[in-house]
Amino acid sequence: MEHGGNLVNRTIMLPASVDEAVEALAATPGAVPVAGATDLMEAVNAGRLRPAALIGLGRITELRGWRYEDGGTAVLGAGLTHARMDRPDFAALIPALADAARTAGPPQVRNVGTLGGNIATAAPAGDTLPVLAALEATATLARAGAVRDVPVSHLLTGLDPLRPGELLTWVRVPLLHAPQVFLKSSGRSGPARAAASVALVLDPARRGVRCAVGAVAPVPLRPLEAESWVAGCIDWDARGAEGAVLIDPAALVAFGEYVAGACVPEGGAHGEGAGADAARLRRTVAVLARRALGRALK
Template sequence: MNRTIMLPASVDEAVEALAVTPGAVPVAGATDLMEAVNAGRLRPAALVGLGRITELRGWRYEDGGTAVLGAGLTHARMDRPDFAALIPALADAARTAGPPQVRNVGTLGGNIATAASAGDTLPVLTVLEATATLAGAGGTREVPISHLLTGLDPLRPGELLTWVRVPLLHAPQVFLKATNRSGPARAAASVALVLDPARRAVRCAVGAVAPVPLRPLEAEAWVAGCIDWDARGAEGVVPIDPAAAAAFGEYVAAACIPDGALVAGPEGAGAVAVRLRRTVSVLARRALGRALK
């Protein structure tokens, strides 16, 4: 089937192309799109290529302590030292997103728009409470990434994801991921965790175990109360009782994988859920420990 391919040179041109061609699909790295096309899940009538829009491939600071990331920012670019010093958890997620050929072309915007459950950047963006700028024929609007992923405020027909705004905490943040094999692979479970000393808060998001990243809010509030935010040990470590850290892992895992999942479903599903809960517990405990160092 012949498809129309449009190659706009600016955001305005891309928005116009989407407006005049209903059903057109924006494409940047195409790592997720080609998988969907090859599997027969997607048959776009037209493609709007974003590769010529250079403004979407970089990032910048913004007044108020925010980083503005272009939707065309590649995983490989986010893994560079200057970016890693800015948002280390997002750099860690980008580093594990796949083999080099995927990281070199796969983009932040594509990860968000595809919204695959195992998308590595999604728990990090959720826990950092990032927002997305969506551009359409009627103008632009800001939407929390969490609302975009859950469908509470989804992309509308003809809209283009252009920028991602990430508040800069300048505080510890961690991303950890478990896979079912060695080397770059899809996450079986992932955990993003940040400390917010100004609010004396802990924020945590668990990825890959549900269709969208999960925030165990009760576990966050509980463990924040276990941390002595004013005290630091001889090595600069914020003290926390090891038993509390272990309990936090269990709390997070139980919130994300309820007891019913451990026994329900087809034969073997309960055992898989038990292993997955154990994995999430370990990841959450380790993430907290690394953040507090």
């Protein structure tokens, strides 16, 4: 399986299964797993990263699809590409994740960039991350002889980080069978990094609204109080009725402000410019949150 090193004596391994991959990872300390490489190669080219060895995950076909569990959970392979998540069959399952995948970049990037890579890179503006936070997704981490599940948000915040020798294999997402929205603002029409994004999912079974704001902080933020407040403003029983108004428009506006207030701190501490920047970001988040809930309840 090993290929001879090139000029700088680098090793590239191409395991065909998760077991082979975790074995390789255990056997080669300092090896870096790589899937789409859209973030990794940028770091390598810029000289920020010189991995001792690479473990290519592209041949592990089981991780490139998804399966169902217990009727209410989708188990997504870490190797799912953004392009695959954007397809209609996936979009019918988890619409917000499909929306996030669609806006994540130009087609060349979406064709190779993966869900697992998005989590592992944990960039503040990673588009799928607020959706996973809103869905309260959990990640399966495999290592030689052991497997454990960790909430994705714990991985992202570093509360429970990836340990040496662990490989991100699966992402568990609840199937909610209700509207979900992902909105992002980047100031342009073409693909771009989000200035702010909002993911919002409805959970009618539990009469809950879950929301996460991306790109405004190092990790997606959950406005928990705003979520529980707005869940009480929704006329859940009227769902499905023709022409029903599920929420007072004033509550939509208030929800936007509530979310923005919770996720973007008051600026000003770093001078006037920072204050103005923060005010703009709050406005943007407020608009996105208001529109997201409005669309979900339409």
